[in-house]
Amino acid sequence: MRIATWNVNSIRARSRRVVDWLVREDIDVLAMQEIKCKPEQFPAEAFEEAGYELVIHGFSQWNGVAFASREPMTDVATAFPAMPGFLKGEEGPGLPQEARALGVTVGDIRLWSLYVPNGRSLDDPHYVYKLDWLARLEEHARAELAAHPQRAMALMGDWNVAPFDSDQNVPGLVPGVSTHISPPERAAFHAFETAGFTDVVRPIVPDGFTYWDYKQLAFPRNEGMRIDFILGSPAFADLVTDASIHRNERKGDAPSDHVPVVVDLEVASDEDDRPMIF
């Protein structure tokens, strides 16, 4: 079974490219972020014709998360418990939640598609929101693991954090000013490891970025960041047989600014179960 995560940066602008990649790479489940549309605007036909079911969560032209899967998805959640909201110019509790988290169950595996808030700058309310959002997510992940210690569960998406210095090569990033590299963000990310969730890709793919800005020839200069991750519970990590970062998806016509991250699991899919007929 192959599971992937991809910040697609508008699915309407990229449906052909995404579906072609899914088919070419034989992906069973894709977690998408930044679909940038409402469910009724999602280009569903292209996915369905290729054999994928969809679960879509989007409110507007901003954010938005979705799953495409060859196998049925159940137990859909459009937020995790106590997920903070945000509204520019407003503060305090009770702000509207954004479309940044989507949970589904495929087979026995619990999967989350996550689009962590950007943070914007260290003195912006969005940065407080980002840290709070990550802390509440970590609380949920920790509670889920305590309740179901044997369960395979993955937190996959655009984390908007470069956890290590080697995870970014962006001249404009300034320590003490820029988001994505600040100690509180990195601590919020590493808290998931303390909670029992490990980056299942890095041991197999130790190097490489997952995002390059459109500006300033960032991709040809390889001025990118590694900010898209798949964190797995112990049971999920035990299933992983391989992983890959699909750097080539940053090339060619109309790419997203992020590339897909893939894990292979030793789980029999329906396809594998089908008897061979000669």
Added chain:
DNA sequence: ATGTCTCAGTCACTGAGA
């Protein structure tokens, strides 16, 4: 030089977000 990309709102641009 925030030098790109995407979408909304409104109709050739600007604003917002990343």
